[in-house]
Amino acid sequence: MKILLVGNPNVGKSVVFSRLTGVHVLSSNYPGSTVSYTNGFMKLGAEQVEITDVPGTYTLDPTCEAEKVALEMLGQGDRIINVVDATNLERNLYLTLQLLERDTPMVVALNVWDDARHHGILIDLEKLEAALRVPVIPTVAVSGEGMKQLVEALPRAAAPRHPARTTSERWMAVGDIVGRVQKVSHRHHTWKERLADASLRPVSGGLIAVAVLAGIFIGVRYASEGLIDRVMNPLFQGVWAPLVLRVSRMLGGGGLLHDLVVGNITGGTINFVESFGLLTSGLYVPIAMVFPYILSFYLALGLLEDSGYLPRLAVMVDTLMHRIGLHGYAIIPTMLGFGCNVPGIMATRVLESRRERFIAATLISIAIPCASLQAMIFGLVGARGGRYVLLVYATLLLVWLVLGFVLRRLMRGFTPELLIEIPPYRLPSLRAIAQKLWTRVRGFFVEAVPLVLGAVLVVNLLQSLGLFDAVADFCAPVVTTVLGLPREAVIALAVGFLRKDVALGMMAPLDMTAGQLVVGSVVLAMFFPCIATFAVLLKEIGPRGLARSTGVMLAATLVTGGILNLLFD
Amino acid sequence: MQEGDLVTAAEMADGQQGVVVRVDGEQMMQDRLEALGIRPGRKIRKVSSAFMKGPTVIEVEGCSIAVGFGMASRIFAKTEQTAP
Numbered sequence: 001m002k003i004l005l006v007g008n009p010n011v012g013k014s015v016v017f018s019r020l021t022g023v024h025v026l027s028s029n030y031p032g033s034t035v036s037y038t039n040g041f042m043k044l045g046a047e048q049v050e051i052t053d054v055p056g057t058y059t060l061d062p063t064c065e066a067e068k069v070a071l072e073m074l075g076q077g078d079r080i081i082n083v084v085d086a087t088n089l090e091r092n093l094y095l096t097l098q099l100l101e102r103d104t105p106m107v108v109a110l111n112v113w114d115d116a117r118h119h120g121i122l123i124d125l126e127k128l129e130a131a132l133r134v135p136v137i138p139t140v141a142v143s144g145e146g147m148k149q150l151v152e153a154l155p156r157a158a159a160p161r162h163p164a165r166t167t168s169e170r171w172m173a174v175g176d177i178v179g180r181v182q183k184v185s186h187r188h189h190t191w192k193e194r195l196a197d198a199s200l201r202p203v204s205g206g207l208i209a210v211a212v213l214a215g216i217f218i219g220v221r222y223a224s225e226g227l228i229d230r231v232m233n234p235l236f237q238g239v240w241a242p243l244v245l246r247v248s249r250m251l252g253g254g255g256l257l258h259d260l261v262v263g264n265i266t267g268g269t270i271n272f273v274e275s276f277g278l279l280t281s282g283l284y285v286p287i288a289m290v291f292p293y294i295l296s297f298y299l300a301l302g303l304l305e306d307s308g309y310l311p312r313l314a315v316m317v318d319t320l321m322h323r324i325g326l327h328g329y330a331i332i333p334t335m336l337g338f339g340c341n342v343p344g345i346m347a348t349r350v351l352e353s354r355r356e357r358f359i360a361a362t363l364i365s366i367a368i369p370c371a372s373l374q375a376m377i378f379g380l381v382g383a384r385g386g387r388y389v390l391l392v393y394a395t396l397l398l399v400w401l402v403l404g405f406v407l408r409r410l411m412r413g414f415t416p417e418l419l420i421e422i423p424p425y426r427l428p429s430l431r432a433i434a435q436k437l438w439t440r441v442r443g444f445f446v447e448a449v450p451l452v453l454g455a456v457l458v459v460n461l462l463q464s465l466g467l468f469d470a471v472a473d474f475c476a477p478v479v480t481t482v483l484g485l486p487r488e489a490v491i492a493l494a495v496g497f498l499r500k501d502v503a504l505g506m507m508a509p510l511d512m513t514a515g516q517l518v519v520g521s522v523v524l525a526m527f528f529p530c531i532a533t534f535a536v537l538l539k540e541i542g543p544r545g546l547a548r549s550t551g552v553m554l555a556a557t558l559v560t561g562g563i564l565n566l567l568f569d
Numbered sequence: 570m571q572e573g574d575l576v577t578a579a580e581m582a583d584g585q586q587g588v589v590v591r592v593d594g595e596q597m598m599q600d601r602l603e604a605l606g607i608r609p610g611r612k613i614r615k616v617s618s619a620f621m622k623g624p625t626v627i628e629v630e631g632c633s634i635a636v637g638f639g640m641a642s643r644i645f646a647k648t649e650q651t652a653p
Contacts, residue, residue, distance in 0.1 A: 058604035063597075088632050091606045119631070167600065171608065196633065200617040200626050201583070315635045319623040327637070328624065417637025418624045419601055 001049040003042075003154070004077035006070065006099060008092050009056030010423050011085040012111045014038075015141035015432075017053035020151070024439050025053060027432070028305035029423050030332065032056065032350035035066045037073055044154060052077070058091070060098045065349040065357070079157050080106040081150065086116035086123060086138070089182055093174045096132065101164050105157035106134050109150050113138040120185035127181040133160035142429060196425055199312045209316045212309065216300045221378060223296040228379075232288035241270050244279050260460050273380070274509040282456040285376075285505050286449045291441075293375035297339055298440045299433070306428035306436075310335065311420055318418050324404025325411065326351070327418045330360045337368040339440070341533040344368065345540055355413040358541050359404065362549045365533055366556060367400035369500075369525040372448065376504040377521050384514040392521045399526065399560055403552070447532075448499070455498040459491070459506070468494075482558055483519055484565035486510050496524050497531055515568030519561055526557040576648055579625050579641035581615040587646035588612050594643045602644070605634050613646060 005013045009031030018024050021040030027033060038053040054073045055066040062068040074080075082099055084092040099106060108128075116123065129136045135153040139146030165173060198204045248265055251258040263277025272284035304310060310332050318328030330351060337344025341364055348360040369377065381388045408415070462468055472490040479485050479493070488510050496503035507520050528550075529537065538546050575590060589611045592599050602608065606629045616626040616633060618641070625641035626633055636644070 059600070061600060063601055088630065090630055091604075091632065094604065167603065171603070197616055200633075200635075202617070202620045202623075205617070205619075311635070315619065315624050315626060318635075318637070319619060319621050328635075417639050418635055419605070419637065419640065420635050421605060422626065422633035422635055 001078045003049055003051045003079045005053050005081050007083035008058055011083050012141045013083045014053055016083055019141055019144055019147045021051050024435055029308040029426050030310045031421050035349040077104055080104050081109055082106055083109045083111050086110045086113050087119055090178045097170050100162040103159050105159045107153045107157045108136045110136055110138045111141055114140045122183040124181045131177045134158045200315055205316050209313055220296045220300055224292040227292035236284055236288050273505055278456055282453045285501055286452040289379050290372045290375040290501050293371050294444050297371045298437055302433045302436045303428055308423045308425045311422045322415055325359045325408030325415055326356055327415055329420055333360055337364040340370050341365055342536045345536050352416045355411050358545050359407045361541050363400055363404055365529045366526050366553050367396050372501040376501045380508055381517050381521055388514050388518050391518050395522050403556055452499050452502055455502045459495055483561040485516055497528055500524055500530055519564045523557055523561045575645050577642045578627055578644040583617055585648055586614045587648035590645050590647050592644050
C-alpha cells in the first residue's frame with residue numbers, strides 16, 4: 001500500500017513524515033522546503049506500507065515545478081493523508097475539497113492544532129468530519145501529538161466522492177463549512193507579529209536584513225576560526241602529528257607508498273595543508289579546515305530556516321532581484337547554495353518559469369562559493385590579510401549582479417511577480433535544529449570526506465605517472481597569460497572538478513602572491529562546478545541548458561580572472 | 570464608520586483595512602491569488618510596501634501574503650475610514 005502526504009506548503013507535511021517513518025527529512029519554516037518527493041516506510045498492522053512526502057501545493061492546478069510533481073504523484077497513491085493547517089482552515093480546505101472530488105480514500109490531519117488553540121481558533125471536529133465525510137484527526141506533528149490516532153484512523157479512510165465543483169462553487173462550499181465549524185475569538189497582536197511587521201517595512205526591514213546577513217557572516221567566521229584554533233589545530237598538531245610521523249618512519253621515510261599515505265614531509269615536521277598525503281592533507285583539509293565551517297554555517301542556516309525569516313528576506317530583496325531577472329524568492333536557493341551548490345540548485349524548483357530556473361541555477365553555480373571552498377578561502381587567502389578575502393567576496397558579488405543583469409537581457413521572457421505566503425515567526429525547536437544539523441553534517445562526512453580522500457589519492461597517482469604535465473602544457477598559455485597564475489595551477493583547477501577545497505589547498509605550496517591567490521580563488525569559485533553540481537545542473541536544466549550555462553561560465557571566468565589579473569599587475 | 574473609496578492594495582496605507590471588491594488581470598493570476606485567499610469579499614489589512622515598486626504585503630485571515638507591485642495594483646478594495 002502506498003500512502004501520500006498531501007497539503008498546502010508549510011503546513012508540516014515533512015514533520016508528519018518524519019514522525020510516521022522515522023526517516024529524517026529536512027523541514028523548514030518556509031513554503032517550498034520540499035521540492036521533490038521522499039519515500040519512507042511504516043508498519044500498519046502487519047503490513048509494511050510506503051509513505052511519500054509530496055511537495056506542498058495550494059491547488060491541483062499547478063503553477064510551478066514542485067506543484068507539478070505533486071499532481072503527478074497523486075495518481076499513484078492508495079491512501080491520502082491530507083495535512084491541514086488548523087490556524088488557516090479556510091485556505092487549506094480548498095485543496096481538501098479538490099482532493100475529495102477524486103476517488104482516493106483519505107483522512108485529514110488537522111495539524112498545528114496547539115497554535116490554533118493559542119490563537120483562539122476553535123474548530124468543531126465532529127461537524128468538520130460530518131461536512132467532509134472523512135476522519136479528521138487533530139495533530140501537533142512537532143511534538144508527536146495525535147500521530148498514533150492518525151495511524152489508527154488510516155483503515156477508516158474514506159472516499160466520499162464529492163461532486164465536481166467549479167472554483168467559485170468550491171470557495172462557496174469552503175466558506176459554508178468554515179462558517180459552521182470554526183469560531184474565532186478576538187486576540188491581541190503578539191510581539192512576534194510586531195517583529196513580523198517590522199521586518200517587512202522598507203527601512204526597519206532593510207536594517208534587519210543587513211544585520212541578519214552580516215551577523216551570519218561574522219558569526220560563522222568567528223565560530224569556525226575559534227573551533228579551528230582551539231580544537232582542530234591542537235588535535236592535529238598535538239595528537240595526530242606524532243602518530244603520522246611514526247607511520248612515516250614505518251614506511252621508510254620515502255617512496256611511492258609513503259608519499260601516497262603520508263605525503264611530502266620535510267625536516268621532521270608536518271605541513272598539514274601542503275604535504276598532500278592521505279593521512280595528512282587528506283584528513284586535515286576536510287576535518288580541520290572545512291568541517292568547522294560546515295558545522296557553523298549549517299547551524300546558522302537551520303536557525304534562519306526554522307525561524308521563518310527567509311521569506312521576509314525574499315520580500316526585502318525582491319526589487320534588487322528583479323534587476324537580475326529573478327524575483328525575491330530566488331534568495332532562498334541562493335542562501336542554500338552558500339552551504340553546497342547541489343541543494344541550492346535543486347531548490348530552484350520553487351521558481352515558476354524555466355527562464356528563472358536557468359538564471360538562478362547558473363548564477364548559483366558560477367558566483368556562489370560553497371562552504372567548503374569558503375572555508376579554504378578564509379584559511380589560505382585570509383592568512384595573507386582580511387582585505388584579500390573581502391576582495392574575493394566583492395568580486396563574486398559583482399559577478400553575480402553583472403551576470404544576472406546580462407542574462408536577464410539575453411534571455412527572452414519576463415520575470416513573474418513575487419507571490420508568496422509569509423509564515424509566522426516561530427521559535428526554532430532545539431530538537432529539530434539538532435536533528436537537521438546532524439543530517440547535514442553526516443551528509444558531509446559520508447559524501448564529501450571520502451571524495452576528498454579520493455581526490456588526494458588520484459592527484460598523487462596521476463602526478464607520479466607524469467600525466468598532469470601534458471594537461472598543464474596544453475592549458476598553460478591561457479592560465480599563465482590571461483589569468484597570471486603559475487603553470488602548476490592548471491592541475492589545481494582541474495582538481496576543482498572533484499573537490500574545490502582540495503583544489504585551493506593545492507595552490508598553497510605554489511608560492512603565489514596574494515593577488516594570484518585572489519585570482520585563483522575567484523577562478524576556482526566560478527570555473528567548472530564540481531562533479532556533484534555538474535550532475536545536478538544536468539538533471540535540473542537539461543543538457544542544452546547545461547551547455548549554455550557552461551559557455552556563460554567559461555566566458556565569465558576568463559573575463560573576470562583576466563580583469564583581476566590586470567588590476568594586480 | 571463610513572465606507573471609503575475603492576483603492577488598490579498598492580495604494581493602501583500601512584495598517585489600513587479593507588474588503589476586496591475585485592481582482593483584475595489574467596485568469597491564471599486571479600487563480601493563484603485566490604488559492605492564497607485573496608478574492609472578492611475577503612477582508613484584508615495592508616502590512617507594508619517596499620520602495621521602488623517592490624512587493625506589497627497584505628494580511629488576509631491572519632495570514633501574510635507578499636504580492637508583487639503589479640499584482641497589488643490590480644487588487645481593488647473598499648477601505649474603512651472614520652467619518653471626518
